[in-house]
Amino acid sequence: MEAAVVHRFGDVKNIRIEKNWPIPDFTDTQVLVKVKASAVNPVDTYIRSGNYANLPKLPYIPGREGAGIIEKVGSGVKNVAPGDRVWFSTPVTGSASTYSVVESTSVFPLPENISFVEGSTLGIAYLTAFRALFVKAKARPGESIFVHGASGGVGLAAVQLGKAYNLKVYGTAGTTEGMEVAKSQGADFMINHNEDNYVDKILEEKPEGFDIVLEMLANVNLNHDLCLVAKFGRICVIGNRGQIQIDPRRLMQKESSVVGVFLAHTSPQEMEEMGTEIVDLLRSKKLKPVIDLELPLNQLDEAHKQVIEKSSSKGKIVINLDIPNAN
Numbered sequence: 550m551e552a553a554v555v556h557r558f559g560d561v562k563n564i565r566i567e568k569n570w571p572i573p574d575f576t577d578t579q580v581l582v583k584v585k586a587s588a589v590n591p592v593d594t595y596i597r598s599g600n601y602a603n604l605p606k607l608p609y610i611p612g613r614e615g616a617g618i619i620e621k622v623g624s625g626v627k628n629v630a631p632g633d634r635v636w637f638s639t640p641v642t643g644s645a646s647t648y649s650v651v652e653s654t655s656v657f658p659l660p661e662n663i664s665f666v667e668g669s670t671l672g673i674a675y676l677t678a679f680r681a682l683f684v685k686a687k688a689r690p691g692e693s694i695f696v697h698g699a700s701g702g703v704g705l706a707a708v709q710l711g712k713a714y715n716l717k718v719y720g721t722a723g724t725t726e727g728m729e730v731a732k733s734q735g736a737d738f739m740i741n742h743n744e745d746n747y748v749d750k751i752l753e754e755k756p757e758g759f760d761i762v763l764e765m766l767a768n769v770n771l772n773h774d775l776c777l778v779a780k781f782g783r784i785c786v787i788g789n790r791g792q793i794q795i796d797p798r799r800l801m802q803k804e805s806s807v808v809g810v811f812l813a814h815t816s817p818q819e820m821e822e823m824g825t826e827i828v829d830l831l832r833s834k835k836l837k838p839v840i841d842l843e844l845p846l847n848q849l850d851e852a853h854k855q856v857i858e859k860s861s862s863k864g865k866i867v868i869n870l871d872i873p874n875a876n
Contacts, residue, residue: 552646553849553868556608558599561850564611566874573642575650577623582637582651584617585665587644587868589852590673590702591788597853603813610643611849612868614672616665617649619656626653634659638672638820639813645849645868654817657824660832667838670865671827673812674702675836678710678763679823681785681810686761688716693755695777696720698765699736700727701862703787705839707763708734713835719759721747722862730839730863748773758782758803768793771807775799785810839864847874 552570557563575581593611595601616636619629629635636659641650659668682688694711698704699720711718712735721742722728728739738754740747752758758779764770768791774784775795784807800807815823830836841864844852852866 550647551846552610553612553643553846554608554610555597558597558604558607561597561853564597564850564853566847566849570610570646572648573650575621575623575641577625578653579623579641579650580619580626580629580653580656581621582615582617582635582640582649582656583620584615584644584646584649585870586617586669587612587615587646587870588669588673588702589849589856589866589868590614591856592673594853594857610646610649612640612644612646612649614638614669614674615640615644615649616659616668616671620648623653628653629656629658634661634665634668636663636668636671638676638824644669645846647870654820655824657828660828662834663831663838665871666840666843666867666869669867670702670706670838670840671831674865675706675710675827675838676815676820676823677787677810677812678703678706679827680812680815680819681763681787682707682710682714682716682761684815684819684823685808685810686783686785688714688761690715691717692760693717693719693779694761694763695751695759695774696731696736696763696765697742697770697774698722698788698862699731699739700724700864701765702865704763704765704862705731705734705864706836708736709836710830711735713830716761719751719755724863727863734839742770748776751777761785763787766790771795775805778803778805781805783808840867842866843869843872845872845874846870
């Protein structure tokens with residue numbers, strides 16, 4: 550099979566396209582998926598560079614979410630069958646390849662109204678946003694949420710989920726275009742986080758603060774979040790790229806809390822519940838992934854660059870395996 554393979558950690562130039570990589574074996578509880586699309590996330594770049602807590606054994610295939618068609622199933626698998634359209638999360642073998650092995654508990658039906666490219670973005674962004682809002686922050690209808698970075702993959706998923714559950718959604722983006730994309734997905738109020746004194750402007754709009762803050766870049770924004778969170782509010786740290794010094798007294802004064810969100814800690818029962826709920830919302834057309842860019846498999850290196858280096862997000866970057874490789 551064709552696969553993107555990393556033979557050593559480091560720069561994007563270490564991603565190689567292998568034309569005859571062996572098709573992986575699978576166990577009784579696993580499935581073999583013919584991958585149609587593989588979404589790219591910041592965590593993929595951390596792993597590829599070697600800057601991640603749990604690194605895979607080399608060589609490895611990148612990609613932690615995707616969508617495709619079930620090719621084969623293990624003898625103990627009952628929830629899917631060959632020929633089924635599916636989306637999946639945290640595959641055993643990476644999704645940037647023709648075939649990927651996935652535990653059957655991490656595979657979910659892909660409704661006909663959702664394309665493979667759109668479906669490939671569900672396994673990280675939507676599950677992470679759902680876990681943050683409803684498992685960790687325990688959001689309730691009518692509460693307010695502030696999405697610090699609402700135009701990226703997880704941010705837009707949070708905006709859509711917030712509206713689906715009758716939350717009041719506020720957020721930031723780095724460009725006018727990013728703000729408009731978030732508004733088009735249901736955000737009630739958006740502001741550019743590159744503006745001077747943007748935190749003060751937000752508090753003028755909502756002086757009592759927010760019940761829930763979703764933070765995508767904690768090493769830059771966590772101190773701002775301590776100002777923006779309401780009394781008894783919850784801050785969920787979803788993304789971080791460094792260290793930051795904070796004043797804990799701000800937490801004490803509001804009895805607010807900060808909690809980390811790490812999708813890998815999801816239990817099988819939580820995964821089934823979250824995935825099932827997301828499928829229901831897709832079928833009822835309350836969720837619709839936003840795609841920024843599609844690239845062929847042999848441009849995965851460019852996708853890794855863009856997911857980190859782009860000055861502003863406006864949806865997900867996806868490797869579409871149906872696009873012929875660029876010359």
